[in-house]
Amino acid sequence: MFDTSRECAQRLDAEDALSGYRRRFYLPDGAIYMDGNSLGLLSREAETAVLRLLDSWKRLGVEGWLQADPCWFTLAEELGKGLASLIGAAPEETIAVNSTTVNLHQLLATLYRPEPERYQILCDALIFPSDLYAIESHLRLRGLDPKTAIVRVRSRDGYTLEESDIEAAMSGAVALAVLPGVLYKSGQLLDMRRLTAAARARDILIGFDCSHSIGAVPHQLSAWGADFAFWCSYKYLNGGPGGVGGLYLNRRHAHRLPGLAGWFGSDKTRQFDLDMQMTPAQGAGALQIGTPHLLSMAPLCGSLQIFQEAGIEAVREKSLRLTDYLMWLAERELAPLGVRIATPRAPNRRGGHVALLHPEAMRICMALREEGVIPDHRPPDIIRLAPAALYVSFEEVRETVQRLKRTLLVETYRRFPQEREKIT
Ligand SMILES: Cc1ncc(COP(=O)(O)O)c(C=O)c1O
Known part of the structure; x- marks a missing residue:
């Protein structure tokens, strides 16, 4: 061949x-660029989108929040629509927000509810360290000892994981699992569909770090029934250094109050009522916290156009x-x-x-x-x-x-x- x-x-x-x-x-x-899974390259579309945002700031000042094109106030939701098609979710299940690690913090704060008999978090021996630090800190915040509350599935060869080993570790004491879509070192793609089915059959909440899979691999997170996911945009999505991250929250969790709340998680029609009682948005948008970092979101507008076109x-x-x-x-x-x-x-x-x-x-x-x-x-x-x-x-x-x-x-x-x- x-x-x-x-x-x-x-x-x-x-x-x-x-x-x-x-x-x-x-x-x-x-130079030949073989590092797009660390930092993707700048496209002309992304450059244009950044210049456009700067131009609307230049021309409109504060009016840009509602009058800029694209509108700043709803940019996170707009980008969420493009991201949703890449991860196989509904627009209201997806939002462009924060960084990868902050999104994991937010999802754990929102979804992790330890009980005396079911409190462990399952992850793997090859997890990206920042994810592990985040998980450990949530356990400590709840008075749990990471040594006993984290189950780390071993790797047989030091580079890859076996889905059967992960399934075997899904005991009755596990409340929630955080796994990679693609492993950041070996590039192994996990069978997210199979793992989601296994977790759901055992009443375990399951989510994926899709930093190395989004923009490289199609996903069907919503159809598979995954509970949550989070990722960055600076790798295969070519969203720029420090570019905005994203998260997915399955619609069956839309009623949950955000673990870390802030006014940008409000229902958009109510946010500027500035009520002391928060009215959260329905869906993933509720997990936003503060004012979106528009300059780190702009490149993604251009980049997602390319993905939409290419498929x-x-x-x-x-x-x-x-x-x-x-x-x-x-x-x-x-x-x-x-x-x-x-x-x-x-x-x-x-x-x-x-x-x-x-x-x-x-x-x-x-x-x-x-x-x-x-x-x-x-x-x-x-x-x-x-x-x-x-x-x-x-x-x-x-x-x-x-x-x-x-x-x-x-x-x-x-x-x-x-x-x-x-x-x-
Ligand atoms: C798999 C994975 N998870 C998490 C992170 C941390 O991302 P951030 O620094 O955007 O929080 C990275 C960073 O490269 C990563 O590769």
Whole structure:
């Protein structure tokens, strides 16, 4: 199906229906950008949206709250509509707000109700540390000891999780589960549908950190019945550094009072009554707290236009072909030089990036930068490569592997000078 030639990569690019989107992004000069799962690139649409917001501030001052286009007062809800289609939820179940970690805090404050016999929070051994810190702090706030109140599902290989292990950990003492959609190190995609069904069958509330899955993988959170989710916009959504996060709250929880309340969580028609009695919005909007950070929301307006146009299914389809090609090349060209692949091979078990393993991953990433490829390193041994479907080409994937191979040859020679004969 593939071969290692440049012609093969060029043919894949020629057949790529999304190739035109690349021109709409600012690509770093002279470098191949493989770090879109850390910080996505700026699109022209996102730039225009920021300039438009600045212009409305310039022209309208405070009147921008109601007169700007898009209207500042309802921008979080407007963006929520675009996000809803990416995570498979209704608009009122989704809101653009805060940062990832703050959204997890808000969701825990709203949904986590420990009882004497059912108080544990289930997560996993590979959880992103900020999520764990947030969970621990909620337990402490409620006088619980994180050591006994957190169940962390182990990883059998240090990189991936087994859904059956997670299900086995869903005991009667577990009140709530927080799991990743895609694991931030290995890029493994969890079966969110299966895990949601298992949790619901046991009366456990379940939610997902979708930071590494939104914009890379289609979701059906509402149809699956997940209780909540939260994410950032600065990775695959290309929403800019520090860009606004998002959250999803299943409509069956719409009646709940926000755990952390503030006036922007009010019903929009009542907010400016400035009543001492809050009237919360119906749905995810109630989980807003204070004045939205409009300048960090503006890029997402432009970015979501691109997703609407391209379609998340098409983005996923190309992303799978890119990562397939990358893994195929890595197996042939890099495995003989000591690289292993941590990312599951099956399409339904991987997200948008590929994690390559090497004991000198940090040094290799530094050297790869010198070679004009921007990768990402996660200690101790992971080289993360994210060929973002909207702006990375197959030829760039091929070139990345070639440059990585050169870097590895130099590294191998440095570590094992006696091997030089074999590798040159
Ligand atoms: C999987 C995951 N969860 C949570 C976070 C924390 O996000 P934030 O700093 O936006 O709160 C990150 C940040 O990269 C992440 O990758």
